[in-house]
Amino acid sequence: MTGQDSQSTPVLAFLTVSEGEDGNFFGGLLAVNLSGRPLEFHCTAPVRANRAQQILFGSTLPAFVYGEQISQALLAGMELVPAVVCTDKAPVLAVQPHVTEPVVLVERIGEEKDVMLARETAGEVTAGMSWERGSYRLTIDDRRNQQRAEIEQLVELFEETVELDEPFERIREAIQEAQRSARAA
Numbered sequence: 001m002t003g004q005d006s007q008s009t010p011v012l013a014f015l016t017v018s019e020g021e022d023g024n025f026f027g028g029l030l031a032v033n034l035s036g037r038p039l040e041f042h043c044t045a046p047v048r049a050n051r052a053q054q055i056l057f058g059s060t061l062p063a064f065v066y067g068e069q070i071s072q073a074l075l076a077g078m079e080l081v082p083a084v085v086c087t088d089k090a091p092v093l094a095v096q097p098h099v100t101e102p103v104v105l106v107e108r109i110g111e112e113k114d115v116m117l118a119r120e121t122a123g124e125v126t127a128g129m130s131w132e133r134g135s136y137r138l139t140i141d142d143r144r145n146q147q148r149a150e151i152e153q154l155v156e157l158f159e160e161t162v163e164l165d166e167p168f169e170r171i172r173e174a175i176q177e178a179q180r181s182a183r184a185a
Contacts, residue, residue: 009033009034010033010034010083010154010157010158011031011032011033011039011080011081011082011083012031012032012082012083012084012086012154012158012162013029013030013031013032013075013078013080013082013084013085013086013101014029014030014031014032014085014086014087014167014168014171015027015028015029015071015074015075015085015086015087015092015103015171016028016087016088016089016092016168016171016172017065017066017070017071017089017091017092018172018175020046020179022046023048024046024047024048025044025046025047025048025065025066025070026043026044026046026047026175026179027043027044027047027066027070027071027073027074028041028042028043028044028074028171028172028174028175029041029042029043029074029075029078029171030167030170030171030174031078031080031082032158032162032167034157034158034160034161034162035161035162036158036161036162036166036167038170039080040078040079040080041171041174042074042077042078043074043171043174043175043178044070044073044074047065047069047070049061049064049065062091063091063094064094065091066089066091066092066094067091067092067093067094067095067096067098068094068095068098070092071087071092071094071095071103072095072098072099075095075099075101081101082101083101083150083154084101084102084103084104084151084154084155085099085101085102085103085104086103086104086105086106086164086167087103087104087105087106088105088106088107088165088168089105090105090139092105093105093128093139093141096141096143096144102140102141102144102147102150102151103140103141103144104138104139104140104151104155105128105138105139105140106136106137106138106164106165107136107137107138107139107165108135108136108137108165109132109135109136109137110135128140128141128142129141129142129144129145129148131148133152133155133156133159134159136164136165138151138155
């Protein structure tokens with residue numbers, strides 16, 4: 001069942017991970033409707049890889065922390081079913097084999113980012129298939145190629161009211177606010 005089938009209007013989820021000054025990682029997920037209005041928000045408690053995990057996972061640690069630990073937990077906690085999950089962090093794509101919804105890496109064209117999917121996702125993404133849509137580069141796991149047309153249609157619907165990279169900033173600000181509130185309590 002897709003986000004379009006399970007609700008009257010499609011839901012797009014935005015998922016990002018940020019690193020705190022203390023080395024902890026925080027994940028956040030915001031589900032929005034076509035007008036960009038928030039429908040559901042979740043964030044994680046701090047996540048930190050222990051020394052043994054750092055040693056054992058080596059260069060694949062970001063995929064493990066971002067994709068398998070943080071992203072899986074956030075997506076499993078959702079009440080709504082998103083039609084597409086957008087992320088601005090390549091290691092989040094490592095969650096793709098564990099979820100049914102397509103996960104799309106969203107990058108603004110012109111921003112210099114060195115996206116090395118094979119290394120950062122430790123082979124969890126077979127190969128990244130990328131294309132440009134407006135001012136964005138979208139990347140999906142090759143195994144989701146058959147869903148590209150559906151993804152394109154959904155992105156087109158949302159682009160009319162939502163900048164595809166804007167919700168990530170809302171998530172980061174909400175995580176910071178949650179951290180401030182937790183420290184004050």
